[in-house]
Amino acid sequence: MDLNQSMRLLSSWIAQIGGLGLDLLWRFIHLVVSLWYIVSGIIEAVESYAISLGLNKKYSSINIEKLRCLAVVVDIEEARDVSKVIELLQWLRTIGVKQVGLFDSQGLLKKSKDMILGTVPGSVLSEEIGEKNSSPDQNPLALEFISSSDNKEAVMKAANILLQDYLKSSRPENDKGENFFTETHLNEALRVVGENVHAPDLLLVYGPIRSHLGFPAWRLRYTEIVHMGSLNYMRYGSLLKAIHKFTGVHQNYGT
Amino acid sequence: MLSLLSSLLSLLFVFLISCCIITNHFSFRPLSLLKLLGVIKFTASRDDDDHYKRDEGTYVVGEEELQRELMPRHVAVIMDGNRRWAKREGLLTSQGHEAGAKRLIEFSELCFKLGIHTVSAFAFSTENWGRHKIEVKCLMSLIQHYLKSKIQYFQREETRVSIIGNLTKIPESLRQTIHEIEEATKGYKKKHLILAIDYSGRLDILRACKSIVHKSETGLIREEDVDEAMIERELLTNCTEFSSPDLLIRTSGEQRISNFFLWQLAYTELFFSPVHWPDFDKGKLVEALVSYQRRERRFGCRV
Numbered sequence: 001m002d003l004n005q006s007m008r009l010l011s012s013w014i015a016q017i018g019g020l021g022l023d024l025l026w027r028f029i030h031l032v033v034s035l036w037y038i039v040s041g042i043i044e045a046v047e048s049y050a051i052s053l054g055l056n057k058k059y060s061s062i063n064i065e066k067l068r069c070l071a072v073v074v075d076i077e078e079a080r081d082v083s084k085v086i087e088l089l090q091w092l093r094t095i096g097v098k099q100v101g102l103f104d105s106q107g108l109l110k111k112s113k114d115m116i117l118g119t120v121p122g123s124v125l126s127e128e129i130g131e132k133n134s135s136p137d138q139n140p141l142a143l144e145f146i147s148s149s150d151n152k153e154a155v156m157k158a159a160n161i162l163l164q165d166y167l168k169s170s171r172p173e174n175d176k177g178e179n180f181f182t183e184t185h186l187n188e189a190l191r192v193v194g195e196n197v198h199a200p201d202l203l204l205v206y207g208p209i210r211s212h213l214g215f216p217a218w219r220l221r222y223t224e225i226v227h228m229g230s231l232n233y234m235r236y237g238s239l240l241k242a243i244h245k246f247t248g249v250h251q252n253y254g255t
Numbered sequence: 256m257l258s259l260l261s262s263l264l265s266l267l268f269v270f271l272i273s274c275c276i277i278t279n280h281f282s283f284r285p286l287s288l289l290k291l292l293g294v295i296k297f298t299a300s301r302d303d304d305d306h307y308k309r310d311e312g313t314y315v316v317g318e319e320e321l322q323r324e325l326m327p328r329h330v331a332v333i334m335d336g337n338r339r340w341a342k343r344e345g346l347l348t349s350q351g352h353e354a355g356a357k358r359l360i361e362f363s364e365l366c367f368k369l370g371i372h373t374v375s376a377f378a379f380s381t382e383n384w385g386r387h388k389i390e391v392k393c394l395m396s397l398i399q400h401y402l403k404s405k406i407q408y409f410q411r412e413e414t415r416v417s418i419i420g421n422l423t424k425i426p427e428s429l430r431q432t433i434h435e436i437e438e439a440t441k442g443y444k445k446k447h448l449i450l451a452i453d454y455s456g457r458l459d460i461l462r463a464c465k466s467i468v469h470k471s472e473t474g475l476i477r478e479e480d481v482d483e484a485m486i487e488r489e490l491l492t493n494c495t496e497f498s499s500p501d502l503l504i505r506t507s508g509e510q511r512i513s514n515f516f517l518w519q520l521a522y523t524e525l526f527f528s529p530v531h532w533p534d535f536d537k538g539k540l541v542e543a544l545v546s547y548q549r550r551e552r553r554f555g556c557r558v
Contacts, residue, residue, distance in 0.1 A: 151521065152483045159464040160481050166468055181465045183457055209550050210525050217517040221457060225510050225525060254382025254513065 048237030059240050063247045064096040070243075071101040071146075071200035071223070073215055075207025078231040079104040082112045088206075089120045089141065091236050095243060099126060099142045101200055105214050107147030117143065126196065148214045150195055155218060158189035190218065199223055202246045204239075206231040224249060321369065321541065325548040327501030329373040330366055331523070333515055334359060336507030336531030343531075349393045354533035356401050365537055367414065367446045369544070373495050375449035377515045381421065381458060398452065399429045402436050409436065415443040419491040420454035421462075447495050454491070456517030463489035492519055499523065502547045504540075506532040524550055 051059045070092065074085060085102065092100055102109045102116075109116070117123050126142040166180050187197045199219045203226070205212060210227040212220065226242045228234065334355055341351025363374045379394060402416075409416050418433045466489040470476045476485070492498035499519045503512075508529040512520060526543040528535060 152486070152518065155460060155518075156481060156483050156486060159467065159486060162464060163468055163471060163481060167471065181461050181468070183461065186457075186461060186464070210546075211522055212520070212525070214521040217521065218457065218460070220512055220517060221514045223511055225512070225527075227525070249509075251511075253385075254380045255385035 044238075045235070048235040048241070051237030051240050052235065059237075059244050062095065062240070062244050064243070066247045067097060067201050067243060069099045069101065069198055069200045070097050071103060071203045071215065073203060073205045073207070073213050074102065074104045074109065074231060075209065075213065076104050076106045076108060078207055079106075079108040081231070082109070082115060084231045084234065085109060085112075086116060086119050088231070088234060088239070089116065089123065089143070091239055093120065093122060093141045095240065096139075097141070097243075098139065099144070101126075101144040101146050101196070103146040103213070103215050105148045107145075107149065110145040110147055113145050144196055146196075146216065151214050151216045154190060154193055154195045154216065155186075157193045158186055158195075161189045161192055162186065186218070202226065202243070204228050204242060206234065222251060222253060321544055322548055323370055326370045326544070327524075327547055328371065329375065329495070329497040329500045329502075330371050331375045331377070331500035331503045331516060331520075332359075332362065333377045333503070333505040333513060334532040335505055335509055337533060339507060340531035340533045348390055349397070351533065352394055352397055356397055358533050358535060360401075360405070361537075362535065362540060363414075363448050364412070365540060367412070372445070373447040373449065373497050373500075375451060375492075375495075375500065375516075377454065377513075378450045379420070379452045379454070380514060381453055381455035382514065384424070384453070395426055395429055398450075399426070399432050402429075402432045406436050406439050409440050409448070412446065413443045414446040414448055415440045416448050416450070417494045418450045418452055419494065420452040421458060422453060424453055449492070449495060451491075451515065454515070456512070456514045459491050459516075460486070460518055462491070463487075487518070490518060492516070502526060502543065504528060504535075504543050506530055506535050 047056070050056050054060055072085075072088065079085065089100065089102075113125075117125065120141065120143075122139065123141045123143050126144040129140065129142045162181060162185060169180070190197050195216070197219065199221055200223050202224045203212060203215065203220070205225065205227045206229070207213070208230060212225060224246050226246070228238060228242065337351035337355040338348050339351075340354065341348050344351075346354075359376055359378075363376075366374045378398060383394075384391065416436050418437065422430055422433065463486045467476065467481055467485060487493075487498065490498065499521070500516065500523045502524045503516075503520060504526045505511075506528045508527065510525075510527045512525075516523075524547050526546055528539055528543065530539055
């Protein structure tokens with residue numbers, strides 16, 4: 001074998017070894033990143049359990065009065081497991097939340113309404129609060145069941161009501177409806193359609209996607225949105241942490 | 256000495272082999288060597304144009320891979336944090352807004368280069384009129400200055416610019432500049448920058464209802480024709496083909512929509528970044544896009 005061939009062979013070996021070395025180094029970097037995320041996840045889980053056990057004093061008292069209305073968005077796949085939703089509601093009741101809106105795009109939770117109301121102690125439909133004393137509990141948990149039909153379809157129906165009222169009303173010819181189509185009027189029309197117009201203060205999203213999945217848009221103007229991950233892996237500590245963080249939020253409302 | 260060295264090398268080799276096995280277990284897909292060399296070359300380059308390229312349908316930006324076919328068509332951004340950034344840097348509020356304006360130009364330029372068709376930005380909300388008069392005046396001047404000075408830039412880049420919102424309260428000079436830039440760029444179709452000025456999501460819905468009323472009065476539509484699609488067509492985002500954003504980015508750690516695109520954001524991926532808007536650089540945008548591309552969006556249906 002002459003010198004040239006030897007050199008070629010040697011450089012080929014060096015290239016292959018170099019390539020293998022770089023590949024292994026790259027995998028090592030991936031391993032480091034994976035370990036980082038694993039460690040972060042473990043720390044978060046430990047913190048969550050510490051909060052659940054009351055070991056973290058910071059979360060022992062929460063100014064729950066600031067949270068007047070909480071909404072929970074559940075991905076439709078996860079909404080099929082109603083037991084998890086019931087567990088979540090029980091946690092919320094323990095924390096002291098008084099009003100909860102449950103949303104899933106297909107209305108699965110609406111269909112399980114009776115089971116949920118029968119299983120979660122002290123829970124009543126939000127429409128029944130104040131109308132009659134249906135719950136002997138002094139601090140009932142008011143529940144509202146919402147689906148996609150309460151979003152755009154409801155606004156469409158309300159718009160139709162406003163249109164009909166406008167066309168039937170006697171108004172000056174140059175009236176362009178400036179005084180007829182206001183937020184107040186649309187709120188009223190939505191109430192006529194049977195919708196709740198109260199805006200939730202905090203929206204918790206349970207699911208793989210960080211999206212509100214079609215929650216009634218009209219109500220979301222200044223709502224804090226927190227993505228909680230999958231409902232199957234929900235933790236009491238994470239819930240408490242999210243609510244505690246909300247109570248510390250200060251909004252300028254654009255000013 | 257030699258035996259010690261060989262032992263150390265053997266241990267390192269065993270460790271790296273186990274790394275291979277573990278990363279395979281975690282289903283990590285390491286880049287091939289050629290792509291790695293490409294990444295090293297690109298990150299070493301100082302020229303912005305070399306920081307990404309198309310390579311068999313992917314963009315490599317820094318050390319992240321973005322799939323071209325998974326790129327959002329419409330990205331919306333709530334540019335929050337200019338004042339807090341300025342305070343942190345020891346600057347005036349106006350300088351914070353100026354830095355925010357520069358960041359928007361860079362942001363939209365990068366989005367378009369990555370194949371995103373529409374970029375919309377929440378520049379000034381209806382609620383912002385409640386701010387100090389001097390700050391509002393400064394903001395209006397800044398918007399006017401940037402729009403006027405960038406007309407040729409947008410023409411060169413073949414970017415259509417649209418301004419949406421209730422434009423009746425803004426200064427007349429700004430309204431003229433808006434008309435000028437919209438006219439100068441209305442023919443471009445591949446890239447679209449939408450600025451929301453004096454915009455309110457609720458008022459957008461109401462305005463759509465009013466528009467339907469007027470059409471009904473002229474006999475163009477009947478009462479029973481009003482449906483979701485009709486309302487959607489009357490919203491201010493009807494200027495773009497992709498009216499519903501695929502991805503919404505909000506900076507400065509605030510996790511809310513603040514009356515922006517209420518109707519349009521039903522299935523939008525929400526990305527809340529803790530950094531202030533002037534600091535939202537290329538890396539942060541890539542982070543948002545990677546996060547978006549990893550999600551499985553079902554639009555409310557079961558797949």
